[in-house]
Structure formats: structure tokens, C-alpha cells
Amino acid sequence: DIVMTQSPPSLSVTLGQPASISCRSSQSLVGSDGDIFLNWFHQRPGQSPRRLIRKVSKRDSGVPDRFSGSGSAIDFTLNISRVEAGDVGVYYCMQGTHWPVTFGGGTKVQVK
Amino acid sequence: EVKVVDSGGGLVQPGGSLRLSCEASGFTFSNYAMNWVRQAPGKGLEWVSYISTTGSVILYADSVKGRFTISRDNAKNSLYLQMSSLRAEDTAVYYCVLEAFDYWGQGTRVTVSS
Numbered sequence: 424d425i426v427m428t429q430s431p432p433s434l435s436v437t438l439g440q441p442a443s444i445s446c447r448s449s450q451s452l453v454g455s456d457g458d459i460f461l462n463w464f465h466q467r468p469g470q471s472p473r474r475l476i477r478k479v480s481k482r483d484s485g486v487p488d489r490f491s492g493s494g495s496a497i498d499f500t501l502n503i504s505r506v507e508a509g510d511v512g513v514y515y516c517m518q519g520t521h522w523p524v525t526f527g528g529g530t531k532v533q534v535k
Numbered sequence: 536e537v538k539v540v541d542s543g544g545g546l547v548q549p550g551g552s553l554r555l556s557c558e559a560s561g562f563t564f565s566n567y568a569m570n571w572v573r574q575a576p577g578k579g580l581e582w583v584s585y586i587s588t589t590g591s592v593i594l595y596a597d598s599v600k601g602r603f604t605i606s607r608d609n610a611k612n613s614l615y616l617q618m619s620s621l622r623a624e625d626t627a628v629y630y631c632v633l634e635a636f637d638y639w640g641q642g643t644r645v646t647v648s649s
Contacts, residue, residue, distance in 0.1 A: 462636055464580075464636075471630060471639040471640065471641055471642055472580065472630075472639055473639070474635075474636055474637050477635065477637070483637065513579075515579065515580055517580070517636065519636065522585075522594060523582055523594065523596055523597075524570075524582040524585075524636075525582065526579055526580040526581070526582070527579070528579050529579045529580075
């Protein structure tokens with residue numbers, strides 16, 4: 424199975440400052456058709472996860488443009504340009520290129 | 536509006552069985568593959584099972600293979616997860632999730648304990 428390694432495990436960010444979360448896969452996530460199925464999710468305390476980014480960099484509907492995804496093959500990054508209070512929670516990366524689907528361990532974001 | 540509602544969780548003894556259900560609305564259920572994903576208390580997300588639109592393709596995580604059975608009833612817009620031989624490590628919130636992981640249910644809690 425592909426292992427997704429996220430760093431850092433936790434992050435404390437000043438309101439209005441940027442944040443960056445890294446996700447590395449144990450194998451290339453480039454599929455046979457050239458697509459990379461790398462998603463990012465945000466889970467607030469007590470809520471279900473919400474998908475933010477699909478296919479590395481495509482923001483989902485309603486996701487503020489403060490969130491951006493980048494990367495290729497095995498290294499991926501989620502950037503938040505200016506952290507807001509509602510951004511607290513845990514962020515997960517997930518690869519869907521190869522079965523079984525696997526998730527990163529999560530990055531807990533706190534706002535100070 | 537797309538909606539998936541999970542139900543059926545509860546407290547069950549080790550070795551016992553439980554059937555989870557997921558009722559979908561707001562989209563053509565029969566056109567979408569579905570997944571179950573779980574989250575143990577204080578832990579991360581773990582994919583559990585996948586079923587294709589017609590049920591012809593079914594996949595399981597190694598941790599549940601041989602014990603869990605996924606199924607669907609397209610006429611009832613419903614997804615199911617039959618869980619048997621339950622273990623303490625199956626304790627988690629179970630989410631019904633659409634094919635592309637873009638829509639998630641609210642989760643149903645399963646606790647395996649004596």
C-alpha cells in the first residue's frame with residue numbers, strides 16, 4: 424500500500440499569516456492516464472471531513488482562493504495564504520491513484 | 536442538494552455483528568460508486584470498502600476483508616455495510632462517502648466493547 428506522510432503533525436499559526444502543509448507519497452501518484460489523484464481535506468472538530476482540493480490543485484466549489492494545492496509525482500503541498508479562525512482543525516491528504524486509497528496521518532492546525 | 540445520511544451504529548460486543556446503512560438523496564445514486572471510510576477515536580481516516588455502481592466491483596481494506604460485506608440497493612438509494620466478527624479495533628465513526636470523496640455522511644459511531 425502507498426504510505427502518505429504528512430508534515431508537520433501540528434501547526435500553530437498567527438491569524439492572517441500563511442501556513443503550509445506537506446504530503447509525501449511512498450510511490451509516484453501519476454496514473455496510467457497521466458492524472459494525479461491527490462486530494463486535500465479539512466476536518467473541523469466534531470464534523471465530517473470536507474474536500475478542499477482535488478487532483479493536486481483544483482479547488483472545490485466554495486473553497487476560498489486562500490487555499491491552494493501544488494506538487495507533482497510524490498511531493499505535494501497545501502498552502503493557506505492568510506489563516507482565518509475558521510481554518511482550525513485537521514488537514515488530510517489522500518491518494519486515490521492506486522488501490523487501496525490511503526490517507527496521510529493529518530496535520531492539526533491551531534490559530535493563535 | 537446532495538445528501539448522504541449514515542445510520543445503524545451502536546454498542547456491540549466483540550465477535551458480534553452490526554449493519555450500517557446510508558441513505559442518499561439529491562443525485563442519481565445508481566450513477567455513482569460509493570465508499571465507506573472510518574475514523575477511530577482521536578485517529579486519522581482509514582478507507583474501508585468500495586462498491587461500483589452495479590456492485591460488480593467490490594474492494595475491501597485488508598483489515599476488514601472476510602468480516603465486512605458492502606452492498607447497495609439502487610432502487611432504495613441505499614448503501615450498506617454488514618460487519619461481523621467485530622473487534623475492539625473496529626471501534627470508529629463510519630462515514631458513507633461518494634465515489635470522488637466529495638460528499639460525506641455525518642458518520643455513525645460503532646463501539647465494540649464488552
